[in-house]
Amino acid sequence: MSNRLPADERRTQLVDAALELAEDGGVGAVTVRAVAEKAGVSLGVVHYCFESKEALVVAMAHTVVDQLLEAMQAAFDVPADGTHLQGIERLRAMLLSALRAMWSAVDSTRGLQILTYEITTYSLRHRAGGPATSGDIAAQQYRRMDEQAVAFLDACAERSGVCWTLPTEAVARLALALLDGFVLRWLVDRNADAGEAELDTIADVIASRAVTRP
Incomplete structure (x- = not known):
């Protein structure tokens, strides 16, 4: 070579x-x-x-986040079902379409999902006593995902004629926390049927943080 x-x-x-x-x-x-x-x-x-293994892990983390963000962006670009709907119903349809598309990407990248959690844990363990770059991996990962989620949620609100009852940043944190738990539970029990039902519930919870625009 x-x-x-x-x-x-x-x-x-x-x-x-x-x-x-x-x-x-x-x-x-x-x-x-x-x-x-x-x-x-x-x-x-x-x-x-x-210069060190930590520097290599930082580069790995950036690559993993880039791949996850690419999958997230592709999911957000999926047209929502039921475009004749308006208000909260349309918002929910848009959310569910994106969640299902994202779930398809997650389902085909099990190893990558596990690695994401492991790199996050590695970062948290190094936050106190390790190099600053490795300790900041998790914060950077979630910050970049927050930015994508906020942009998507603002676009959903605009297209469906609703407004969020909380700052969009707070809704994004809630949505990503729900997805984190959802993916981790699926990695443990691999229950696809339960996962499909939980996507509906996640869409409902996120949509409940919006009201129809006056």
Whole structure:
């Protein structure tokens, strides 16, 4: 394999190798030696691109969040069913369409979902005594997801003719917290039938935080 890749491409190659290792064996399986072997490069190449394992995990986290945000954005772009509806009913239809599309993406990326929780836990464990960059991973992850959710919820409110009874940021936090718990429970029991019913409930809870615009 050529060792003359541009720095950005080399970093991407190493992050991809690290993610493959982590999806199979968790963050604990990601070592400089293992990544070098997986990518087919020397230890020196890995050390040149990433000063430490923590720096590599930070890069992994950014890649994972980018993939999740891409799936989230694709879900938000799905047209809502029942476009003849208005007000709260249309809002609920839009929410449910997005949740179902997002669920489809989650269902096909089980390993990635587990890794997301593991990286979050890794970040929280390092927040007190580890490098600042690794301790801030979880905060950055949720901040970026909050931004996407706020934009989506504001667009839903505008299109359906409703307004939120709480600041949109608060509704976004609630929605993402519900989704977090929903995905984690599914990873534990893999009950697809219960999951489908819970999506309806989540849509109801979020829609209950809105009122028809005067």
